Amino acid sequence: MIEVKGLTKRFGSKYALSDVSFNVAKGEILGFLGPNGAGKSTAMNIITGYLSSTEGTVKIGGHEILEAPLSAKAMLGYLPEHPPLYPDMTVKEYLCFVYALKKVKLDMREHITQCCEQARVDDVFHRRIKNLSKGYRQRVGLAGAMIGSPQVLVLDEPTAGLDPQQIIEMRGLIRSLGKERTILFSSHILSEVQAVCDRVLVLSSGVVVADGAPEKLSQSFGRSGKLIARIAGPKDRVGDLLAKLPGISGAECLGEKEKDAADWAIQAKEKADPRRELFAALSQKGWPLLGLKADEMSLEDVFLQLTQRAVDN
Amino acid sequence: MAIARKELGAYFRSPVGFIFLAVFYFFSGYFFFANNLFGMNANLGGVFGGLYTLLLFLIPILTMRLLSEERKSKTEQGLLTAPVSLTGMVLGKYLAAVAVFVIGLSVTLVYALLIATFTSPNWGLVFGNLIATLLLGMALISIGLFISALTENQVIAAVGSFGVGLFFLMVGALRAVFTGPLAAVVGAISFYERYFSFGLGIFRIADILFFVSVCAIFLFLTIRVFEKRRWS
Numbered sequence: 384m385i386e387v388k389g390l391t392k393r394f395g396s397k398y399a400l401s402d403v404s405f406n407v408a409k410g411e412i413l414g415f416l417g418p419n420g421a422g423k424s425t426a427m428n429i430i431t432g433y434l435s436s437t438e439g440t441v442k443i444g445g446h447e448i449l450e451a452p453l454s455a456k457a458m459l460g461y462l463p464e465h466p467p468l469y470p471d472m473t474v475k476e477y478l479c480f481v482y483a484l485k486k487v488k489l490d491m492r493e494h495i496t497q498c499c500e501q502a503r504v505d506d507v508f509h510r511r512i513k514n515l516s517k518g519y520r521q522r523v524g525l526a527g528a529m530i531g532s533p534q535v536l537v538l539d540e541p542t543a544g545l546d547p548q549q550i551i552e553m554r555g556l557i558r559s560l561g562k563e564r565t566i567l568f569s570s571h572i573l574s575e576v577q578a579v580c581d582r583v584l585v586l587s588s589g590v591v592v593a594d595g596a597p598e599k600l601s602q603s604f605g606r607s608g609k610l611i612a613r614i615a616g617p618k619d620r621v622g623d624l625l626a627k628l629p630g631i632s633g634a635e636c637l638g639e640k641e642k643d644a645a646d647w648a649i650q651a652k653e654k655a656d657p658r659r660e661l662f663a664a665l666s667q668k669g670w671p672l673l674g675l676k677a678d679e680m681s682l683e684d685v686f687l688q689l690t691q692r693a694v695d696n
Numbered sequence: 697m698a699i700a701r702k703e704l705g706a707y708f709r710s711p712v713g714f715i716f717l718a719v720f721y722f723f724s725g726y727f728f729f730a731n732n733l734f735g736m737n738a739n740l741g742g743v744f745g746g747l748y749t750l751l752l753f754l755i756p757i758l759t760m761r762l763l764s765e766e767r768k769s770k771t772e773q774g775l776l777t778a779p780v781s782l783t784g785m786v787l788g789k790y791l792a793a794v795a796v797f798v799i800g801l802s803v804t805l806v807y808a809l810l811i812a813t814f815t816s817p818n819w820g821l822v823f824g825n826l827i828a829t830l831l832l833g834m835a836l837i838s839i840g841l842f843i844s845a846l847t848e849n850q851v852i853a854a855v856g857s858f859g860v861g862l863f864f865l866m867v868g869a870l871r872a873v874f875t876g877p878l879a880a881v882v883g884a885i886s887f888y889e890r891y892f893s894f895g896l897g898i899f900r901i902a903d904i905l906f907f908v909s910v911c912a913i914f915l916f917l918t919i920r921v922f923e924k925r926r927w928s
Contacts, residue, residue: 486698
């Protein structure tokens with residue numbers, strides 16, 4: 384649905400985006416991830432036709448955004464970072480305006496009611512936007528983006544400024560919207576992207592540094608081969624035992640976390656899985672193994688590693 | 697046209713539209729009273745002469761927020777990503793301001809009808825004046841709209857359009873100062889003679905075309921401002 388090819392945007396001599404290319408398939412939720420100033424909003428502004436690219440093309444459902452802007456924009460619903468709301472209007476007036484602006488052909492009352500219910504703003508329908516809280520404004524903006532049932536939704540940090548309860552609701556809403564629509568959604572919060580998206584695109588200083596499913600990303604970088612084990616036993620003797628096991632290249636005590644039990648960070652040898660021999664050795668000694676987990680790299684680490692790598696290059 | 701309707705609504709959701717109309721009615725009423733009722737004169741020329749200056753002050757109030765506010769509150773992002781052409785957007789804004797102005801201007805018809813109850817006014821002169829004022833207002837609105845597109849500060853927009861409007865309205869006086877081609881240029885862009893020749897009952901196509909061209913040029917420039925900003 385969204386085809387982006389060789390997108391480059393220059394502000395003066397500064398490159399906000401350089402050579403960004405990606406496709407978003409129909410019904411896919413793509414998360415844009417990146418630190419502040421990575422070019423997420425710029426990319427979204429170009430995709431929605433608010434800005435022009437210095438180089439590169441954007442196609443929405445086959446329509447070039449610059450050559451056939453009206454048919455491309457008719458397929459889009461955009462929620463910018465600052466929702467484009469008119470504070471003097473009531474929610475109803477605003478949504479009716481957006482409805483007329485987008486030249487929607489659906490039944491007006493029914494459609495607007497439906498959008499309000501989905502975005503959960505039906506209880507403030509007759510209130511002025513300037514009197515609403517930030518969370519409500521964000522959702523009114525989302526309702527506006529949903530008017531006309533566009534096939535592509537572009538949401539720029541839709542959860543910014545919401546409280547935790549609302550964030551959870553918003554994520555649920557995005558996921559349910561994503562069932563029949565294509566969604567491009569940006570965030571600088573990793574857990575959010577992990578929770579919502581089918582695919583993640585990591586941007587750093589205007590360059591795509593990673594592209595893939597969130598699990599895949601943390602897997603491909605997450606093979607640290609580290610185990611965390613909680614072992615109840617005398618510390619120095621446990622340390623000696625661990626050092627002697629063949630599959631382990633090193634062990635480090637992380638300190639006593641429970642009474643008489645310490646956490647150990649165990650580094651496995653390459654391609655070795657020392658979990659079985661560890662269990663056997665400990666049970667032989669009569670030291671219970673209270674917990675064992677793989678210390679997978681979190682997406683946070685992956686993210687930091689990726690962006691750091693981009694900076695180094 | 698959704699934009700024109702929204703903008704018209706915005707004029708009357710905020711006090712701007714009401715203030716514009718109130719001031720317009722007050723002063724045009726005053727001119728009418730002083731010139732026609734008190735002066736026992738059936739010629740509305742005095743009213744329209746007064747409006748020439750009044751519009752200079754009032755039109756910027758009408759146009760200052762049209763585009764600058766959208767930019768400041770980032771609502772233009774919503775308009776520019778909607779399936780509406782730039783031309784459609786600018787024209788919508790323009791028409792809304794013209795509509796409010798026409799609501800104000802229509803009061804002069806009431807004055808003409810009032811006079812008609814006493815004596816028969818020179819209808820040709822009345823309509824000549826009416827058209828002149830309409831054209832002048834439309835030209836000033838296009839200038840104001842253009843300047844409003846340049847800044848996100850409403851005060852700058854108002855003062856700027858006041859300044860540019862004042863220039864076009866008064867530049868004719870400089871004709872006596874300059875000689876040669878400069879005098880011709882000054883004469884060509886001056887609003888003054890063209891406006892008042894309508895009031896004398898002279899109906900020249902060239903004058904109408906002049907005001908229409910001013911509108912077209914400034915509307916075109918407004919669209920270019922948006923184009924340019926998108927590309928920069």
